[in-house]
Each structure stands twice: as structure tokens, then as C-alpha cells.
Amino acid sequence: MTQQCDRVLDYYNQHLNDIEKAAFEKHLSECADCQEMLSDLRSLEDALPFAAEPVEPPSGMEERIFAHIETQDSSRPAESTPMRPSKKKRQWMMPSVAALLAISLFGNAYLFTQLSDNADIVEQATIDQVLQYAELAPTEGDASGTASIIDQGEEKRLVVQASNLSALSAEEVYQVWLLQDGQPERAGTFVIDNEGRGSVIFSMNEEFAERDWDTVAVTLEPDANSELPEGDIILASEL
Template sequence: MERVMCDLTIDYFNGQLTTEEQEAFERHLESCADCQQELAEWQALSEDLPYVSELVEPPVGMKERVLGSILGEDSPAQPVVSPTPVIPMESKKPRKRSASKWLPLVAAALVLSLVGNAYLGWMVQDQQQTLVTQSETVDQLVALVNLQPLEGDSTGTASIVRNGDTIQVVVQASSLPELSNEEVYQVWLIDEEGPDRAGTFTSTGTDGAVVYTLPAGQDFSWDQIAVSHEPNKDSETPLGQVLMASAISAPETE
């Protein structure tokens, strides 16, 4: 009987046993030093064999499909910050950074934004047109991105506009969830140290927009933008659900 089991090592290694056989073999394996040793031997002897494979280029878009699918299915489990309302800071304390909470979210948003959101294309074009036709002075559109929905189905765009030394961040959003009491939508600019506040807004119907002007002389040094649903306009770090996010950056000026 034991002999027969010991003959199954290769078929076990190659996954050729039925579920019942496999379970029986694993029970046997626990107490059979010979089989344990033989299995380890097959493992060691074949360790280099994967490298026989010729290196081939993965199909175009595989990363977006694979990670998009894995993280997309998982999106309900995205870390959304604690629902407990926090009392607004009274004085200007040093900003509390929460980069560790943000990075996974931002990475997910990045992957989603790579996947693309074609149906917003018209909106981007539309906005570009508007900005171009309205710029009597020297407004310069330096970046324009689609915001990727993370929670709910809000959509929107974010753009960076430069006029001389003044840099403005313009966010437009639609299909926003309803606000109650003092709730607002908060725009965040994010770098590897965490989120910075960049304007709040409310909605008319389900649409909303905000223009945030950076302090004079400050460069646009962030690489992500996000919009969250906050209990009031005083959140120093995101407390509510993050509705949308995207990668965004301003190219260096000459």
C-alpha cells in the first residue's frame, strides 16, 4: 500500500492526481520521509527549467487588463478613510500626513486611468475648446485629465491653467452624490507625502465645479488629484469617501 503511494510522487508534482488521490497522497506525505525527500528533489532538479523559455513580449495592454481586473473587482474594499467625523483643527497645526492610506488608492486610480475612459473624451475636447476661446489674455492649459470614478459613478475632469505666475486648478464634475447638511466635495492634490487641500465645492443638481488658485509663486508639484465627499469644508485630511482620482502633473516650463 505504502509502496503504491510512493510511486505517485511525480504525478503529484505534475498535478495529475484526482482530488481524492491528492488528499490521500498528502496525508501519506506527512509521514513519509522518502516522499518528502523525493518531492524536494524534483523541485530542486527542475528549478532552472522555467528559464528554458524564450523571453517573449507580453501582448499590448496586458498590464492594464490584468491589474484593472484584479483591482477593479476589489474596489469595494478600497481603503476609504474612517467615517467618524473629526473635529476641525482650530489652529494651524502641522498637517497630518496619511500617505500610507493614499498610495494604494492612488495606484488603483492610476491603473484605472490607464484603462481609459473614452466616453469622457468629448468632455475634454469641449473644455479645451472653451478654454482656448475664452483666453483673451495668456491663459495656458498645461494639463487636462479625466477623473476616474472610484466610489459611485461620479465623473469629471481636472485641468491646470497657467496665467503668468498664477496657476489655477479647475475641477468640473457631474453625477455627484447628494450632499446633506454641511457636506462638501473637497479637491485634494497629492504627492508622495500625502494629500493637500485644494478647494471645496458644492453641487447644482448633480454637477459642480471649482477653481483653486495656488499661492503666488508656488509651482504645481503634485502628481495626483482626487475629489472626496467630506462631512464639512474643514477636513484637513480626507475623512469621507474618495469619489474620483487621477494622475496629473504639470510639465516644466521653459
């Protein structure tokens, strides 16, 4: 048995990454022990009751099974070279394989159930509601965009998406501003891709969330350090 032989169950459950999988498959092509073990696992899979509801394995089940397997392993004489299991040897190996497969399937079913439950909780906790929405109008050119203020439970976020923006140079960035009675506050900075598209998601703290914003604007700034607008307004809209 080699270190690769210990990975047969992980390979069967598809728990190996691409590099580990490739290394094990190379080993598998040359290892009769692993080939037979994998064949046994796949044969037993068809006989197990998949229709039952997933349940958590009884406490201590895994430890008792592995203790039994180790006891059987320790009773065998040491072998200087790997040997192909005989038919008789494979007969007593089958319960061990079945036990390993049962643990594996129980574990996978329990994990799947937990992940499904958690996914339901996350989905219920992150239902978004659009509080304000505006289509951004360009001051010139073909730029376009949208701005939304979204309620996510206890948090509010400003989401701005823009397209057909002019390419940036040097340290230039696009800066988003929220305005109330003509007074601007920074609300995110972004750059664009090769197609002139960019977006920003700005988390609004309690102070921002309570203010009555009336305008959103996007400006072209010389760098990301502008505390007040210095460049030209590219897109803007009332909220």
C-alpha cells in the first residue's frame, strides 16, 4: 500500500483537486489493490438504500468501525512487497469497504442537508428591496448607467452601473457622488474594462442611510483622492 492508496475514498467521493486527481488516476492505472477497492465501492453503491432520509450517524459509529478495521489490519503479517488480495482476503475486506462507503454516504448526505439548510437561511436573509432607482443621463457622448439604493435587511447599498465610458489614462478614475441640497459626498470609486463598463457597490453607513439624497452623479477625476468633485460630470440623475 502506498500513500496514494489512502486516497481511494476521496477519489470516489470526488474530493480531490485536479492535481491530486491526475496523480491518483496515474497510480490507479498501475495499482490492482485500488482498482479492486474502487470496483467494490461502486458495486456496493447500487445496493445501499438511497431513498431514506439523511440522518446523522450514531455517536461513535465511525470510531468503532475504524477500530475494527485497524484490529483486522494489525492481525495480518507484515508484507515486504504489495500483494494482490486473494479471493478469501477480499471477502473479509468487503465489510470494511461497505463500512467506509456507509460512512462516506452518511457524511455526504448530512453535509448536503446542512448546506441546503444554510442556503435557505442565506436566501431568506438577503432578500433585496429597491428603495430608489434612477437612469443616469450623460452630459455628453454615449455614456449610460443606472443607480439604485437597495435595502438588504439592516444595510443599505448604493449600486451604480455604467457603460460606454471613455477610456481612463494615468491615475484617472470614475467617482460616484451622492448629493443633498447641492452638497456632495463620496460614494465609491471605480475603473472600467476594455469595453468601457464599470460598476460600484457602496455600503451606506447609518449616517448615509438616514440622509435624504436628491441627486447621484459620476465624475471623471484625476485620481482616487478627491474629497470634492474636481473633474467633469459624466453622468447624473435626480433620485
